[in-house]
Amino acid sequence: MERLQVILAGLGVRGRHWAEVLRRSPRCEVVAYVDPNPAARQRMNEQFGERPGFTTPEEALQAMPTVGAIILANPPIGRKTQIQAAAERHIPMLVEKPLALSVAEAAEMVRIAEQHQTALMVGLNFRYLAVTKAARELLAHSTIGQPEFARFTYERYRDGNRPDLNKYPLKMDQPMLWEQSIHHFDLMRFVYGAEPVLVQCQTWNPSWSMYESDANVAALFTFSNGMIVNYQGTWQSGWSEPHFEWRTDCTGGVIIQKEQFGALHTAAQADKTLTPIELPPHELWITETQGLLDAFVSAVLDHKPLECSGRDHVQSLAMVEACVISSRESRSVSIADVLPQDTM
Ligand SMILES: NC(=O)c1ccc[n+]([C@@H]2O[C@H](COP(=O)([O-])OP(=O)(O)OC[C@H]3O[C@@H](n4cnc5c(N)ncnc54)[C@H](O)[C@@H]3O)[C@@H](O)[C@H]2O)c1
Incomplete structure (x- = not known):
């Protein structure tokens, strides 16, 4: 079975939910961790297995230009250059909500992804x-x-x-x-x-x-x-x-x-x-995040329509x-x- 190789960026509270969901997914494999905080990278290595570590998403994308996808679970500040770096390499993105802290900035990110015909999904797990x-x-x-x-x-x-x-x-x-x-x-x-x-x-x-x-x-x-x-x-x-x-x-x-x-x-x-x-039955923060990940993987690997698109998210923002x-x-x-x- 084809497995999606994923860079996981942002290793805080939400990053840990993602690490658990990715570990359980038969269709995904985490290939790198990204976080400016070395302690956060170390914790991931210990809890979820050793992976190459990077301090910024841009750096990770430059080192792994053919990776299958990137998940951005970092705070919603300064994500534009990260989205640009992924879009230019046609690397599909799953970005945590809120995409940005203004409609104008989020709309700009959507334009960047669409110009490069690259999937940008937003983490609307609910x-x-x-x-x-x-x-x-x-x-x-x-x-x-x-x-x-x-x-x-x-x-x-x-x-x-x-x-x-x-x-x-x-x-x-x-x-x-x-x-x-x-x-x-x-x-x-x-x-x-x-x-x-x-x-x-x-x-x-x-x-x-x-x-x-x-x-x-x-x-x-x-x-x-x-x-x-x-x-x-x-x-x-x-x-x-x-x-x-x-x-x-x-x-x-x-x-x-x-x-x-x-x-x-x-x-x-x-x-x-x-x-x-x-x-x-429902496992808090896991079951619904698995649903979100499944939809993302189906869009990327099976070419199903993208759900929770950045364009749609702008309406909620x-x-x-x-x-x-x-x-x-x-x-x-x-x-x-x-x-x-x-x-x-
Ligand atoms: N969908 C949900 O249910 C849900 C739940 C919680 C948080 N979130 C979202 O997830 C995102 C992160 O929230 P959190 O609670 O995990 O925050 P957090 O502060 O716990 O963790 C953020 C991590 O990102 C790291 N970071 C900062 N800048 C970075 C960069 N440029 N590149 C990579 N990593 C960077 C920080 O060092 C930190 O380890 C936010 O957008 C938040 O709204 C979503």
Whole structure:
């Protein structure tokens, strides 16, 4: 069986998920580790087997110009030259979300990849959760009718100083939106199969926040099919116990997801109780990342259509950027006004 040779760049929290998923994949093989931090490379060598090490993706790509693919699990800062280096060599890329910290920069990366006809997939692993697939199926085939409005709540006390979490969000601008809400906004587009057109948003930071910029987001989105989604997200909840609920109200009933990784329920309009939807077992951060990797490998080796493309991701990033502008300028923002012409 043909195996995809992969350079793994960025060996932090997410890089370790990737190393585990790649180790288990019968279709992939890691051929190099990349990280400027020697301790991170050393840890990989010890945990996942010795491989050649590099300090930058550009350096690794220059040394291995015929490698099958590169995964960028580094922070979303300064990735343009890395994407350029991979695209010029026609090396397919799987890049962690958010692709960049502005729509303009992400759109530029998409242009670079497309000019060189090189695949650029974004790491939207939550699309590959069984619960996400089941919610889509329910909306497509169930008897509860058409979705009209929804409430998406994500409340978490994220201790940004915890040793097993990345540190850059503590200092970055709008960490909740760019790092976390991006997943939620992408899920809305994916599950409803509709594009956002307008948002009203306010972001703020609670007095106890350990983040320099806003950890709280309240946003009201209007979608192309008329759906209205009321979103509330925080990384600095007043309670350490996390709370997730995504409720979609349809013409004939509701769908309620009660946990980030599962717990899907439905009820018809007149039902007294919710009916749980059976879901397969799930290994946190692994099962859905395996789904993402399988889709990437199918695109690269089997020439299947690319899922989670960079071009598609720009639409979700536009939701984030529209929220930033809406909050800053205290006004509704049209998503079309945030998108560059060639990405609409
Ligand atoms: N999809 C998901 O569920 C998920 C989960 C966590 C993180 N992420 C994303 O993964 C990315 C990394 O996050 P993290 O939590 O692993 O951060 P982290 O800080 O734990 O790790 C990042 C690693 O990248 C290294 N690095 C910095 N610059 C580099 C460069 N130029 N080349 C190679 N490596 C470099 C750092 O030394 C560090 O080891 C971010 O984009 C983040 O949003 C995605």
